[in-house]
Amino acid sequence: MSNILVYIHAPAGAPTKGQRELLALAARLGEASAVLGGPADAAALSGLASAGATGFYAAAGGLDATGLIAPAVSLLEAAVRASGATAVLLPNTVEGREIAARAAVRLDAGVITDAIDVDADFTVTKPVLAGSYTVKAQATRGPALITLKANSVELREAAPAAGAAAPVHELELGEAGPAARITATAEHTATGRPELSEARFVVAGGRGVDGDFGPVEDLADALGAAVGASRAATDAGWIDHSAQVGQTGTTVSPQLYISAGISGAIQQKAGMQTAKTIIAINKDPDAPVFEIADLGIVGDLAQVLPQAAAEIRRRKG
Amino acid sequence: MSQNTGTPLNILVLVKHVPDVQFERHLTSPGQRLDRSDSVLSELDEYAIEAALALSESRGGEKAGNTVTAMTMGPDAAANAVKKSLQMGAAAGVHICDPALAGSDAGATSLVLATAIKQLGGFDVVLTGMASTDAETSLVPAQLAERLGLAQLTNLSKLEIAPGTTTVTGLRVGEDGVQSLEAALPVLVSVTDQANEPRYPNFRGILAAKKKKITTLTLAELGLAEGAVGAAGSATRVLSAAPRPPRAAGQVITDSGEAGIALVDFLADAKLI
Numbered sequence: 001m002s003n004i005l006v007y008i009h010a011p012a013g014a015p016t017k018g019q020r021e022l023l024a025l026a027a028r029l030g031e032a033s034a035v036l037g038g039p040a041d042a043a044a045l046s047g048l049a050s051a052g053a054t055g056f057y058a059a060a061g062g063l064d065a066t067g068l069i070a071p072a073v074s075l076l077e078a079a080v081r082a083s084g085a086t087a088v089l090l091p092n093t094v095e096g097r098e099i100a101a102r103a104a105v106r107l108d109a110g111v112i113t114d115a116i117d118v119d120a121d122f123t124v125t126k127p128v129l130a131g132s133y134t135v136k137a138q139a140t141r142g143p144a145l146i147t148l149k150a151n152s153v154e155l156r157e158a159a160p161a162a163g164a165a166a167p168v169h170e171l172e173l174g175e176a177g178p179a180a181r182i183t184a185t186a187e188h189t190a191t192g193r194p195e196l197s198e199a200r201f202v203v204a205g206g207r208g209v210d211g212d213f214g215p216v217e218d219l220a221d222a223l224g225a226a227v228g229a230s231r232a233a234t235d236a237g238w239i240d241h242s243a244q245v246g247q248t249g250t251t252v253s254p255q256l257y258i259s260a261g262i263s264g265a266i267q268q269k270a271g272m273q274t275a276k277t278i279i280a281i282n283k284d285p286d287a288p289v290f291e292i293a294d295l296g297i298v299g300d301l302a303q304v305l306p307q308a309a310a311e312i313r314r315r316k317g
Numbered sequence: 318m319s320q321n322t323g324t325p326l327n328i329l330v331l332v333k334h335v336p337d338v339q340f341e342r343h344l345t346s347p348g349q350r351l352d353r354s355d356s357v358l359s360e361l362d363e364y365a366i367e368a369a370l371a372l373s374e375s376r377g378g379e380k381a382g383n384t385v386t387a388m389t390m391g392p393d394a395a396a397n398a399v400k401k402s403l404q405m406g407a408a409a410g411v412h413i414c415d416p417a418l419a420g421s422d423a424g425a426t427s428l429v430l431a432t433a434i435k436q437l438g439g440f441d442v443v444l445t446g447m448a449s450t451d452a453e454t455s456l457v458p459a460q461l462a463e464r465l466g467l468a469q470l471t472n473l474s475k476l477e478i479a480p481g482t483t484t485v486t487g488l489r490v491g492e493d494g495v496q497s498l499e500a501a502l503p504v505l506v507s508v509t510d511q512a513n514e515p516r517y518p519n520f521r522g523i524l525a526a527k528k529k530k531i532t533t534l535t536l537a538e539l540g541l542a543e544g545a546v547g548a549a550g551s552a553t554r555v556l557s558a559a560p561r562p563p564r565a566a567g568q569v570i571t572d573s574g575e576a577g578i579a580l581v582d583f584l585a586d587a588k589l590i
Binding site for chain 1: 338339340341342344349351422423424427451452453454455456457458459460462463464466467468469470471472474485486487489490491492493494495496497498499500504511551552553554555556557558559560561564566567568569570571572574575576577578579580581583584585587589590
């Protein structure tokens with residue numbers, strides 16, 4: 001059976017949904033092992049094992065956490081060489097792509113980003129040109145380095161913990177080479193809402209919210225959704241840039257995308273058109289977003305969103 | 318120099334000529350390559366050019382010996398991306414142009430760019446945008462850092478080199494939060510669309526650009542074999558491409574006071590709640 005490595009950026013007590021998707025896909029393709037991009041305690045190892053990891057690779061003496069990217073690249077390179085892995089799966093984040101990019105140079109291997117599926121022969125399916133085409137691609141040399149978009153793998157209920165008996169291989173890393181130092185990290189403020197890139201439901205607001213994200217946040221909370229925004233809304237300073245969905249922001253492919261006050265210019269469609277179901281609310285009956293919406297509502301979002309939020313809360317009792 | 322601006326910097330900014338994202342874009346067959354007619358300077362590269370010009374100006378600009386060079390790789394028309402960079406204020410341009418380059422993936426592209434950067438030599442800062450707006454992989458900046466042996470300060474929303482120093486600092490919004498980064502020159506930097514507000518070329522800039530030099534480099538001049546680039550040199554290949562079936566427009570209703578309820582009915586029918 002092929003050895004498949006999964007890069008786990010920050011192991012935690014319970015694996016994130018994205019990490020579970022990576023491990024579930026790896027287990028489907030072969031024998032899954034996790035490469036630990038940070039310190040992992042017994043609970044973290046057990047969580048990863050129950051998500052599908054049958055082995056672990058870690059840096060002997062711990063990974064240098066103050067060096068940007070380069071230490072993780074050295075670890076991944078060493079893990080590929082030690083395991084003879086056929087493929088490596090990484091998250092489709094800034095970090096995941098960059099680690100894959102550099103490891104590919106060292107390993108003379110191909111990288112494919114934005115994967116939404118991987119076949120048994122490592123053919124990768126990915127959307128390109130902002131979702132307007134779907135491409136199948138393959139790595140032709142070296143282990144296939146693949147970054148997987150969130151919400152791409154259907155998860156079954158977690159199997160009971162396979163136990164932390166899976167072995168941890170400690171790898172000696174050489175010099176990581178020149179790297180920027182991380183001198184401080186300001187953690188994102190917790191909103192209590194799901195992570196935008198991983199959320200099943202997203203409610204997004206644009207120019208039409210006219211400065212007030214209250215109705216958008218209200219409906220998001222009634223649904224347990226993440227809050228997104230168009231670039232016009234983040235550029236106006238109405239909401240943090242981290243909420244931006246689209247070409248230069250977070251790409252999302254949720255089950256449900258509710259777009260409020262977003263006209264749907266091509267760049268905005270880019271952020272939403274891989275969503276399974278789209279609902280659009282806009283005052284302008286000619287807004288392009290209605291061309292791609294499963295349900296379009298011509299109306300005032302300040303009226304429609306609070307009414308919907310109240311109705312959801314009423315039905316949930 | 319009246320102020321202590323430190324040693325002058327040689328800055329290289331990488332730019333790409335890409336199909337305009339305001340219009341529908343197409344893959345052509347055979348080969349599933351991108352139709353590159355109606356191309357423009359990638360919008361995300363304008364932030365890199367602005368960052369390069371601002372860095373130079375913060376140390377006294379061209380008068381103090383700082384240089385900004387714009388480099389691109391691509392077919393004949395790609396020179397337009399360099400021309401726009403010159404109009405914005407870059408002092409010189411480099412265009413790597415060779416028919417064998419067509420079909421290069423990120424790995425092959427980074428090999429060509431790194432070879433050219435080493436051959437030209439002497440750059441303190443290599444600057445790029447956060448992604449190209451066509452392939453959108455963001456792989457090339459990290460691969461350049463690897464091939465050039467440079468510290469990477471990528472995806473920066475803020476970039477600074479304090480006057481009189483050779484330490485680069487920046488802010489990066491990553492998965493773990495907002496990271497403060499620091500590295501000594503020489504470095505590879507990529508900037509996001511939050512980093513600055515790119516300037517527009519003014520009339521004087523447009524006239525001045527006509528006198529600036531664009532050097533063309535071929536594969537042979539870089540000492541690279543044809544097999545190392547293009548489709549042959551790439552470690553990935555596209556097997557097939559299919560246009561996404563157009564999303565059928567669904568039902569559109571006009572709110573007459575009950576649309577919020579209709580929205581919830583729709584969610585319930587679709588078993589989303």
